[in-house]
Amino acid sequence: MSLLEVKNISKVYPGLKALDNVSLTVNEGEWVAIMGPSGSGKSTMMNIIGCMDKPTSGEVLLDGVDIAKESNKNLTNIRRDKIGLIFQQFHLVNYLTAVENVMVAQYYHSLPDEKEAMEALGRVGLAERAKHLPSQLSGGEQQRVCVARALINHPQLVLADEPTGNLDETNENIVLDLFRQLHREGTTLIVVTHDPEVAEAAQRTIVLEHGRLVKEIINENFVS
Template identity: 70%
Template sequence: MNILELRGITMDYGTVKALDNIHLTVKQGEWLAIMGPSGSGKTTLMNIIGCMDKPSNGAVVLDGVDLSTLPAKGLTAIRRDKIGLVFQQFHLVPYLTALENIMVAQYYHSMPDEAEALAALERVGLKERARHLPSQLSGGEQQRVCIARALINYPALILADEPTGNLDEANQNLVLGIFRELHREGHTIITVTHDPAVAERAERCIVLGHGRIADQRQNGCRTGEVACTCANG
């Protein structure tokens, strides 16, 4: 069963075509990595899938809903109810504790539940850091709070934009280990990354070049293949 379908997605910014007739399907429970050089359209594609932008042409179907038919308010509801977002820059509220940052996400979805929020932190190994502010957490810990926040409302799709971009190797491996467990549990994950070592963890990888899908690999990307594709794309 497909959880996501992109049908002829095009995105124009004046005379610049950021995306050019993208067709893509993602199966429920799949882990997909998106790679490509700067300017290839990765962020634009992520923003469209995440309901933050509307394409110039084409349709996005998420969990059976054609997003092109929805007004702005409807897209906000889809983003809130069906998508869990993990960012490179964390975007945690600085004056709220780790626990409170997760409960804010609950508030906008339904209602806060402290026990459930604590369980989400425990899942990412941070229950004992629940009362700490973001400034009291390491980069890896902040990213794990972001993952817990993304999961708290049981999204149909997890979108991760460069989730390890600001982390050292040890924290990168820890965060990727969490994603691996989520994938094993059946979660659908799309990861945008510039790092072939991260893309290798996914079961499938597509490579963008000049707004098109230039290449794709099943069972992740091998470093040499991706480097070659990106250089030529």
Template identity: 70%
Template sequence: MKGVSKVYGTLHALSDINLTVNAGDWLSIMGPSGSGKTTMINLIGCMDSPSSGSVILDGHDISRESAASLTRIRRDKIGLIFQQFHLISYLTAVENIMVAQYYHSMPDEGEALEALEKVGLKDRARHLPSQLSGGEQQRVCIARALINSPDILLGDEPTGNLDEENEGIVIDILRTLHNEGATIIVVTHDPEVGDVAQRKIVLEYGKIVQDIDQTRPLDPKESGGRA
């Protein structure tokens, strides 16, 4: 993101944001409600376009692409995990994943089952969403996000509706995916989810106020956080 701003009427949701995320990074985006977190992830995820500035994905400036072009880029390069699960109620877990395959290329039940196995749910493949717990539904969402091998995995409050046990399961899955080379960007209010990332940025009033490398040991002399 280079000099990115997003304005809705008189509301400046983001103001002159400069941010680089490298392949294989795990970034958490934190900040109070209204700070611009969801706007930022919508821009990265090709769900919106900036009012000014450039959003560059894999060397390609997507800032002025049409809605149809953004849909194709999102389909081919980005996996999305939402707080609300957005599973189709009358389809089974494996069928929900196959829908994502359908819009990308061609459904393959074997690959969909492998994706469920990766999140520990192959034995629940034939269950409807109503027959799954909240944590299990979120794991189906992760499998759905992964099925087309996206370049970036984006999460918007992916543990927001989960209890502590299922939050831990989702964090462990994200940690495994990151160790396998996935690029992960997660918006969260939860300090535990934010702190497991390699890097954390904090937004306030549409601006980045902290950019913290969480892989570097904290120097006791530092009082303002690891910047």
């Protein structure tokens, strides 16, 4: 059953066509990678799927709701309730501890629960570092806090933008292992990356170039 259906979307900025008639379907529990060089439309695609932008034309059905037609307020609610975001720059609130950063996502979603947030950090192997500020954590640790924050509200879809872009190989493997674990648990993952190794970890890879979907690769050797 499809969780996300992108139907013929285009995004046009003055003097630039960022996306040109792109279609994509992502099933529940699927792990999809979106690859492409700079300027290929990856970020625009992420923004639209992540309910932070709307296409100029086309439909984007997320769990059956056409998010292209929703108001900004509804998009905020959909993003809060259904999507978990993981960023290349981690984007942790620098004056909040690791556990507080996780609780911020709970705060906007429902009720903050420190015990549950601690469990989420434990799941990414950071229970011991829960009371540390982001400045006291390594890049890999910060990204794992970001993962814990993205998962805390049990989203239907996890969107990761270059999740390993700022990590060394060791931490990259830790994050990919976490993604594999999430996939095994049935989480739907869409990972935007320019790193072929990260893309190869996914079940399917979509390649964008100049705003067009130019290739779709099924990973025959996918191991969850």
